[in-house]
Amino acid sequence: MELTAFKFSIENHVARITLAQGERGNPFDLAFCSDFNKIATECDNNRDVRAVIIDAEGKYFSVGGDLKSLATGTQEASSHFVKAATSTLHMGISRLARMDAPVIFKTDALVAGGAVALASGADFVLAGPNAKFYAAFAGIGFSCDSGSSYYLPRRVGLRRAFSFFSRNEMWSAEQALDYGLVSEIHSSEELEDKSAALANELASGPTYTFGKLKNLFLETFQTPLETQLEMEARALTDCTRTQDTWSAVQAVANKKKAVFEYK
Structure with missing residues (x-):
């Protein structure tokens, strides 16, 4: 599988999906959305996959949407970009949601925009003390995508989810744990081991x-x-x-x- 925006591997029944454009902040560009759908389809179709970890390289987990692509060209081109990107991204999100293998989201960094949807759609979210969850959408006049309006109200409640997006809030790891978005907080040093242990536990389950x-x-x-x-x-x-x-x-x-x- 040829990938531009991700690294992907399967070992001991655990698939690891790693956002790999850390130098750019792991933006949700067209390559990201296309790659994500390819990977999700593989995870859904491959019975060797019995648990999934989603993590990221770089200073940020993801800065969210690719604003440079949006701001380049005409307003009509930006509209086309959004429809093209979400068509593949949303298909991948649906496949991860419907497949058998549980999904673990792991972060110790900033999670913004659509990446918050990836977190809220995961079955488990393990966070480090440096993790932050930033709405981002309303700051540029956007509504949300990537399943945000479906998953976040289910995790934290409708009123809190609407406040998060409409007021462009940023939550600390502790707030996100208190609200129900995060499952567990671990030290930065323990986070990888704890995530791997959970994935191995799930991969040996039914x-x-x-x-x-x-x-x-x-x-x-x-x-x-x-x-x-x-x-x-x-x-x-x-x-x-x-x-x-x-x-x-x-x-x-x-x-x-x-x-x-x-x-």
Whole structure:
């Protein structure tokens, strides 16, 4: 896979997605959006991937949108740029959300604009003490993208999410933890080890079941109770049809440790 804006690897069932334009602040340009969709499609399609870590190189995790590209050329060209960029980026975000493998977002730096959406869309966010989360969009007269309006209200509540974007707020790691965006805070020195340990824990777990849980939680705020109950029943039934779940039931019933192989 040829990539411009990212580094990508898979080791011991853990995929690592690294923003790799640190010298530019890892902006969301066309190459970024195209690469992200390629990587997300690979993670979704490759059954060797059972957990994902998203991290970044450079001083910033990401400065958000590529303002230089937006400001170059005509107003019409900028409009076309936004539609072209979001068409691929949003497809990738959807695939990461719908795939079985859980996603861990790791940062100890500034996370701005669309990168906040990547954080809020992840299943776990591990932050260092230097992490900051900056809305950015309203500062240039933009509404939000990348799933921000879907995920952030679910993590922190509708009123707080609207305040974050409309008032162009910046949250510290501690605030983001208190509000519900961040899962855990670790020292800068421990952050990589803690993220890797969590990824390895998840990668050895019931990956198919994680996928069922992710999709149930995606639907929960817009689905009537009876529909959600039926979806839960169907998800459980689907799990029982997998060898992983059946083997785990047999193992635990016989007082042995369950081993999950994603089959």
